[in-house]
Amino acid sequence: MNFKAPTGNFMTDFIEGNKKGIYMGLFVLAPALIFMYPILSIFQITGILGVIGKLFKPIMGIFGLPGETAITFATAFLNTGAGLATVAAYFDKGILNGYQVAIVVPMMWLISAQLTNTARVLNVIGTNKKYFLPIYLTGFVTAFIIGILGRVLVYLLW
Amino acid sequence: MVNENNNSTTTIDELTKPKVKLVGYISFLLTLLFFSGIFTKAPSWIKWFDFVNLYGTFGTLGPGVSSIVGTGGSGARYAFMFALTIIPGCAFATGTVNAVEGLGGLKAGQRLLNPILKPLMGIPGWCSLSLMAHLFASTDTGSALTLQLVNNNLITDKELGIYSAFQFVATGYIGQVLTYASIFIAGINSIGVPLLYIMVIGLVGKLIAGNIMRIYIKMTDKNKEVKA
Numbered sequence: 278m279n280f281k282a283p284t285g286n287f288m289t290d291f292i293e294g295n296k297k298g299i300y301m302g303l304f305v306l307a308p309a310l311i312f313m314y315p316i317l318s319i320f321q322i323t324g325i326l327g328v329i330g331k332l333f334k335p336i337m338g339i340f341g342l343p344g345e346t347a348i349t350f351a352t353a354f355l356n357t358g359a360g361l362a363t364v365a366a367y368f369d370k371g372i373l374n375g376y377q378v379a380i381v382v383p384m385m386w387l388i389s390a391q392l393t394n395t396a397r398v399l400n401v402i403g404t405n406k407k408y409f410l411p412i413y414l415t416g417f418v419t420a421f422i423i424g425i426l427g428r429v430l431v432y433l434l435w
Numbered sequence: 436m437v438n439e440n441n442n443s444t445t446t447i448d449e450l451t452k453p454k455v456k457l458v459g460y461i462s463f464l465l466t467l468l469f470f471s472g473i474f475t476k477a478p479s480w481i482k483w484f485d486f487v488n489l490y491g492t493f494g495t496l497g498p499g500v501s502s503i504v505g506t507g508g509s510g511a512r513y514a515f516m517f518a519l520t521i522i523p524g525c526a527f528a529t530g531t532v533n534a535v536e537g538l539g540g541l542k543a544g545q546r547l548l549n550p551i552l553k554p555l556m557g558i559p560g561w562c563s564l565s566l567m568a569h570l571f572a573s574t575d576t577g578s579a580l581t582l583q584l585v586n587n588n589l590i591t592d593k594e595l596g597i598y599s600a601f602q603f604v605a606t607g608y609i610g611q612v613l614t615y616a617s618i619f620i621a622g623i624n625s626i627g628v629p630l631l632y633i634m635v636i637g638l639v640g641k642l643i644a645g646n647i648m649r650i651y652i653k654m655t656d657k658n659k660e661v662k663a
Binding site (some may be wrong): 283284285286287289290291292293295296297298299301302303306307310311313314315318319322323324338349357358361362364365368374375376378379380383385387388389390391394395397398399401402403404405408411412415416418419420422423426427430431434435 | 447479480482483488489490491509510511513514515517518519521522523525526527528529530531532533536537538539566573574577578579581582585592595596598599600602603604605606608611612614618619621622623624625626627628632633636637639640641643644647648651652
């Protein structure tokens with residue numbers, strides 16, 4: 278969907294921006310949520326969620342996060358909206374508390390949507406192919422650093 | 436005529452005997468079971484394979500419930516109601532950013548960033564236009580403006596490597612955070628963390644990513660010189 282570029286008229290621009298937001302909400306976030314919530318329901322009903330939680334506890338524990346957030350990272354890697362949907366669902370269910378939400382959200386974003394971003398960023402701007410792999414890895418390293426930093430900062434400041 | 440006849444027979448063939456893979460048959464059968472309702476009250480290991488169970492329930496509304504999602508809902512229905520509650524936030528945020536962009540707010544940022552990009556990330560100051568567009572407007576606008584720099588030879592291969600890493604991780608970060616904030620804001624607000632924190636820490640992450648790449652490129656560069 279195409280939206281008009283800002284014109285300088287406050288009202289026109291604001292309304293055009295609103296349209297963009299409604300479009301994003303309805304056609305990007307809502308589908309991601311309607312996809313993720315039932316999947317999390319499946320995981321919960323079958324008990325897979327608990328298994329994943331236990332399995333990834335040691336790794337996610339580094340950042341003070343429950344093991345279940347492994348699913349957040351796995352889905353965010355494919356689709357940012359879906360990753361955020363799991364964060365919202367976990368907060369609802371009490372799997373994540375406010376501190377953990379503040380830690381996981383920036384981390385998740387840093388490794389998010391790597392496949393789509395390859396098409397939307399790297400291929401468009403013509404990044405040298407030899408830098409692709411280092412760039413992918415950079416995302417994970419950065420998420421790790423921000424995870425540790427976030428864990429310290431969030432508990433220190435609030 | 437012969438051709439037409441051939442066409443019509445192939446069409447009839449396709450209509451009467453479409454090529455079906457085994458997966459097609461299996462998924463068809465499973466779909467029937469999924470919608471049948473046989474498993475609605477089945478034991479938990481198979482209970483999930485049921486439309487009604489995944490369709491879920493709306494939350495309950497009543498006195499003291501502040502949002503239309505209610506309490507205790509689940510599945511697709513709950514997800515949709517939750518999505519509805521997010522849309523006003525999305526619309527309001529993107530509206531504001533768009534209006535600020537129209538007023539030239541991004542240009543101000545561009546001007547301010549200009550002198551610090553070189554020390555901050557080792558990329559030329561004129562990247563600031565595409566950088567602001569990338570951060571606030573959208574990933575694609577940012578990419579398009581970066582492409583202009585590349586086409587006009589205003590950025591070297593190595594600088595582009597650094598800049599790519601910055602853009603690649605958490606693309607369109609500030610704009611995206613503002614748009615999607617309503618999805619996680621309840622969580623961070625419950626302990627009093629402001630949205631600004633999420634924006635700043637992510638931005639720091641992007642800068643770290645750029646600089647990791649900067650170091651990597653410097654190191655691999657030296658290696659090559661040694662070999663030569």
